[in-house]
Amino acid sequence: MRPDQEAAHSERIALAYRRLANAMILSTLREISKIDGVAEAMDATPEIDFVESARIDPWCELAGLEPEVVRRAARRLIEEKPF
Secondary structure, three states, X not given: XXXXXXXXXXXXXXXXXXXXXXXHHHHHHXXXXXXXXXXXXXXXXXXXXXXXXXXXXXHHHHHOOOHHHHHHHHHHHHHXXXX
């Protein structure tokens, strides 16, 4: 494989991982947004625990997002009432 092809291939792989990470984060945030009540949510949902933990940091890095931005978004979602 030529060097320019290798670079393009690496870029495609990086983009695929970034999309995967974005999808994973969005999926988690969607699940959080469906939760009824903040107190129940903090005790009963692994999604909240995941977003609040350091385990989300590598996904955010892959997605090109700041973990604290994702955490703030998650907190806003659970504070809002579901439709």
